Amino acid sequence: MSGYSGFIVGFLFIALIIACICATIYGRKLIRTEKTDAVFGNPTKALGGWHWVVTGVSFILLSWFYFSWDAARAFNPKSANELCQIAKLDYAVNPIRTVFPIDDNYLRGTRLLQREEAQLAGLEGNIDSLGLNDDKKAYALLIIESMRDAMTSLASAENLDAATTQKLAGIEERINTLTDNMADAAFPGAPTAKQIELAENQGHWGDPLNEIPLHPASPRGYKFDAAAKEMRSIARDFGRIRNTNAAFLAQIEEQKSRLKTFNQLTESATGLSDNEISERKDFSKTLTRVLRRIDDGLVFPPTALTGIEAALIALDKEQRNQQGAVSLYASLMMPGGSIDAGASNCSEQGSGRWLPKPSDTIATLARISDPDIGYKGFPLLWYKMKPVSEMIGFIVPDFIVSLVPGEFPRHDESGLTTGNFKTSVYNFATGNFDLFSVPVPAGHVWDSLLRVLAGLFFGIILGVPLGLFMGLSRFCKGFFDPLIELYRPVPPLAWAPLILTIFGINDDGKIFLLFMVAFAIMVISARTGATGTALSKIHAAHSLGASNRQILRRVILPNSLPEILTGIRIAIGVCWGTLVAAEMLAGTTGIGFVENVARKQSDYEIIWTTIIILGLLGLIFDLIMRWVINKVIPWRGKG
Amino acid sequence: MSDLVSDNLNMVFNVSTGGTVHALKDVSFTLKQGELLSVLGPSGCGKTTLLNIIAGFIRPTGGKLELGGEEIDGPGVNRGMVFQQGALFEWLTVAENVAFGLEIKKTDPDVINKKVEEWLEIVGLAGFGHVPTYQLSGGMQQRIALARCLINDPDLILMDEPLGALDALTREKMQSLVLKIWKETGKTIMIITHSVEEALLLGERLFVMAPRPGRLHKEYRLPFAEQGLTQDLRDVKATEEFGETREEILTMIWNMEEEIMGQV
Ligand SMILES: Nc1ncnc2c1ncn2[C@@H]1O[C@H](COP(=O)(O)OP(=O)(O)OP(=O)(O)O)[C@@H](O)[C@H]1O
Ligand SMILES: [Mg+2]
Numbered sequence: 001m002s003g004y005s006g007f008i009v010g011f012l013f014i015a016l017i018i019a020c021i022c023a024t025i026y027g028r029k030l031i032r033t034e035k036t037d038a039v040f041g042n043p044t045k046a047l048g049g050w051h052w053v054v055t056g057v058s059f060i061l062l063s064w065f066y067f068s069w070d071a072a073r074a075f076n077p078k079s080a081n082e083l084c085q086i087a088k089l090d091y092a093v094n095p096i097r098t099v100f101p102i103d104d105n106y107l108r109g110t111r112l113l114q115r116e117e118a119q120l121a122g123l124e125g126n127i128d129s130l131g132l133n134d135d136k137k138a139y140a141l142l143i144i145e146s147m148r149d150a151m152t153s154l155a156s157a158e159n160l161d162a163a164t165t166q167k168l169a170g171i172e173e174r175i176n177t178l179t180d181n182m183a184d185a186a187f188p189g190a191p192t193a194k195q196i197e198l199a200e201n202q203g204h205w206g207d208p209l210n211e212i213p214l215h216p217a218s219p220r221g222y223k224f225d226a227a228a229k230e231m232r233s234i235a236r237d238f239g240r241i242r243n244t245n246a247a248f249l250a251q252i253e254e255q256k257s258r259l260k261t262f263n264q265l266t267e268s269a270t271g272l273s274d275n276e277i278s279e280r281k282d283f284s285k286t287l288t289r290v291l292r293r294i295d296d297g298l299v300f301p302p303t304a305l306t307g308i309e310a311a312l313i314a315l316d317k318e319q320r321n322q323q324g325a326v327s328l329y330a331s332l333m334m335p336g337g338s339i340d341a342g343a344s345n346c347s348e349q350g351s352g353r354w355l356p357k358p359s360d361t362i363a364t365l366a367r368i369s370d371p372d373i374g375y376k377g378f379p380l381l382w383y384k385m386k387p388v389s390e391m392i393g394f395i396v397p398d399f400i401v402s403l404v405p406g407e408f409p410r411h412d413e414s415g416l417t418t419g420n421f422k423t424s425v426y427n428f429a430t431g432n433f434d435l436f437s438v439p440v441p442a443g444h445v446w447d448s449l450l451r452v453l454a455g456l457f458f459g460i461i462l463g464v465p466l467g468l469f470m471g472l473s474r475f476c477k478g479f480f481d482p483l484i485e486l487y488r489p490v491p492p493l494a495w496a497p498l499i500l501t502i503f504g505i506n507d508d509g510k511i512f513l514l515f516m517v518a519f520a521i522m523v524i525s526a527r528t529g530a531t532g533t534a535l536s537k538i539h540a541a542h543s544l545g546a547s548n549r550q551i552l553r554r555v556i557l558p559n560s561l562p563e564i565l566t567g568i569r570i571a572i573g574v575c576w577g578t579l580v581a582a583e584m585l586a587g588t589t590g591i592g593f594v595e596n597v598a599r600k601q602s603d604y605e606i607i608w609t610t611i612i613i614l615g616l617l618g619l620i621f622d623l624i625m626r627w628v629i630n631k632v633i634p635w636r637g638k639g
Numbered sequence: 640m641s642d643l644v645s646d647n648l649n650m651v652f653n654v655s656t657g658g659t660v661h662a663l664k665d666v667s668f669t670l671k672q673g674e675l676l677s678v679l680g681p682s683g684c685g686k687t688t689l690l691n692i693i694a695g696f697i698r699p700t701g702g703k704l705e706l707g708g709e710e711i712d713g714p715g716v717n718r719g720m721v722f723q724q725g726a727l728f729e730w731l732t733v734a735e736n737v738a739f740g741l742e743i744k745k746t747d748p749d750v751i752n753k754k755v756e757e758w759l760e761i762v763g764l765a766g767f768g769h770v771p772t773y774q775l776s777g778g779m780q781q782r783i784a785l786a787r788c789l790i791n792d793p794d795l796i797l798m799d800e801p802l803g804a805l806d807a808l809t810r811e812k813m814q815s816l817v818l819k820i821w822k823e824t825g826k827t828i829m830i831i832t833h834s835v836e837e838a839l840l841l842g843e844r845l846f847v848m849a850p851r852p853g854r855l856h857k858e859y860r861l862p863f864a865e866q867g868l869t870q871d872l873r874d875v876k877a878t879e880e881f882g883e884t885r886e887e888i889l890t891m892i893w894n895m896e897e898e899i900m901g902q903v
Contacts, residue, residue, distance in 0.1 A: 536722045537726050539694070539696050539720065540720065542696070543716070543793075544739055545743045558730040634773075
């Protein structure tokens with residue numbers, strides 16, 4: 001399956017490149033030959049043309065394939081595995097590398113010394129606030145000074161232990177051997193049977209459960225994997241090397257006892273202010289910490305590590321050399337990120353991670369489109385059978401039961417109840433009877449769609465008449481304007497918590513929220529349309545004998561249609577936006593709900609799926625509106 | 640007899656900046672049924688205001704106005720109006736525009752179709768019934784506006800610079816059309832124009848109005864409309880009498896305009 005989809009992606013990628021180029025060339029040719037394009041600003045120029053649509057769409061899809069690394073996965077599915085081995089070596093060498101100014105400005109020892117010296121200087125400057133008499137002050141300064149001495153003794157090459165020197169040389173040699181091995185084509189020898197078995201059973205790049213196969217599967221992979229293993233061992237051994245010697249250890253012990261003495265002096269002193277006590281405690285605490293850090297023995301004489309540094313640089317050069325074409329391939333086809341290795345897995349980093357691959361996204365869409373799977377036990381868009389009796393029960397009001405004369409039956413002596421006419425009516429009104437079922441649409445998409453359409457519907461049928469009247473009557477305008485202008489400027493989502501609390505988090509609340517949104521927009525657009533009617537048209541209709549109602553229906557309404565339809569188009573957009581946000585806020589179905597759950601689980605594919613669904617729905621709505629506008633108001637802009 | 644009788648008509652507008660504009664002052668005249676009246680005057684002398692009052696779109700602030708013995712109160716089907724710019728309903732086709740008045744009256748559809756065809760024929764637009772109006776030229780739109788007004792069979796036809804936006808040739812054709820319709824239907828027609836020539840050709844009677852305050856300045860009785868019924872319009876214009884009258888009126892209006900300029 002994976003190889004197969006890779007083939008499809010590769011094919012699509014190339015097909016898109018060709019489509020993009022051909023459409024662009026065709027478009028350029030048209031520009032050169034077409035008359036309408038000769039005039040700058042001619043609106044027919046903006047009518048577009050399918051070729052530019054092809055160019056745009058294929059460009060977007062190409063970018064998506066490219067930046068999400070889908071194309072890389074299609075053309076070279078093994079590359080991720082090799083990059084994973086390379087990353088392993090990188091990960092292994094990291095602990096040593098951080099000691100040297102390779103990725104950093106300073107040697108680690110330099111940095112440590114600078115930091116401790118800054119601490120000591122700070123203490124020295126602050127010494128007067130401790131409230132010490134001259135003797136004690138001299139003692140404190142002595143502690144600081146001996147701390148400096150201990151640090152200097154570490155940095156001095158004379159004091160470096162012979163055993164330590166030897167260990168460092170051993171590390172250097174091992175790294176150099178590794179470098180030689182890397183250059184050797186035969187290293188690390190043929191893979192073992194176990195390695196081959198692991199490589200064969202580990203799946204492919206992009207399989208649902210392991211993002212990137214971990215075990216080496218190619219000659220280069222085996223080499224880097226082996227190198228990484230050796231490097232891990234070298235790094236471990238290097239990490240154990242501490243720069244200490246007998247004189248240094250004695251100094252440390254002496255310092256410890258001095259600090260103890262200082263602490264005792266503080267405790268036995270009387271008449272100290274609170275501030276002085278806390279300052280003194282800080283002083284000794286800071287010194288204790290500095291001491292402990294120096295004691296780690298991580299500072300080496302400045303030139304002691306140069307051999308290892310050179311060896312590391314040589315290794316780095318060689319391993320780059322050994323990466324060969326893979327690294328070039330990675331930087332070309334996997335833009336904006338890399339493949340990283342951790343302790344026990346490899347993962348995509350950068351756009352390859354947060355921008356799901358089109359093939360994965362489509363696969364996810366296909367998977368959750370299956371009505372048996374859906375999302376959270378509810379299909380995306382499907383149907384369910386609904387008994388007609390239930391619908392009748394919903395429509396028929398229950399109070400008709402009380403209009404029927406008579407009483408509900410009582411049980412008789414044998415404890416049984418016989419139904420009468422009144423119980424039949426009751427069953428009918430509550431939908432408690434058997435009739436056939438009909439299929440009705442159901443699913444997340446349908447729920448969202450229904451809410452938007454219902455909100456829009458009520459918004460239009462109530463908003464348009466009100467808007468028209470507000471455009472016609474001073475009273476209507478004056479009366480309703482404050483009401484609408486007070487609630488309209490509030491962002492719809494600000495209403496959501498209130499509305500959802502009052503009307504419930506299910507359909508009612510959301511539909512009412514969307515109704516509020518659509519209503520205000522429709523009122524305003526209908527009002528603009530009505531006030532924009534040319535007076536001469538109304539005069540003409542008057543002198544042709546039309547009554548006020550006829551003028552409203554036959555002149556003002558059609559004349560306002562362009563504004564009303566534009567209003568509907570805007571309202572649809574705003575409604576979708578509000579709905580998705582409201583569904584994220586509360587509820588158990590709908591596209592916004594799906595996206596919100598996916599967000600909590602960092603399921604990028606589902607998130608992108610919902611984005612695609614919303615985009616497509618928006619596009620469909622807009623196409624429908626464009627079609628309606630062309631059909632209904634072809635005169636727009638030409639009156 | 641439905642004569643139009645205007646008795647001391649006055650119209651004073653309150654301007655939004657404060658102050659008033661005396662648009663019409665003591666306008667009195669009688670227009671007999673079947674007369675063709677053209678009204679001429681410098682810009683702002685109250686011609687449109689007068690027409691709007693007769694059509695019933697605005698109420699005069701003083702005076703009385705009667706058509707056929709009945710006081711005019713609001714717009715009515717007995718007065719048809721043709722506007723400077725068609726004022727057609729662009730959401731309707733040509734035929735639907737023309738049929739508008741009859742539809743309002745709930746006339747039988749067959750009758751409507753027949754009458755619409757007739758009128759399209761008369762204004763020379765037969766076969767254009769199904770075309771949307773926004774696809775037509777200015778002259779065609781004006782002819783539709785005329786047909787839309789006339790199909791309603793009004794007693795009085797009011798036209799506010801109906802031919803102002805047309806080119807010379809179309810304009811002449813339309814002038815003949817108006818004369819033809821006047822003769823064939825015997826309607827009372829009141830036409831406002833800026834062109835002295837047009838006023839002479841399309842006026843059995845001619846009012847020249849003066850501005851500030853708007854009032855009737857001078858009235859003429861002219862033979863040219865009658866002549867235009869039988870002769871080519873260009874021949875009528877070529878007569879010496881036509882030329883002299885035109886010069887006289889031009890000078891009069893010229894002087895009025897000078898006076899306005901002087902005042903400013
Ligand atoms: N609704 C109104 N409110 C205030 N003043 C008005 C109004 N309508 C017209 N007027 C004023 O009344 C005067 C006459 O206007 P009117 O439109 O009748 O002129 P007109 O003769 O038709 O001019 P034109 O030849 O330019 O069309 C003008 O001074 C105008 O400013
Ligand atoms: Mg005017």
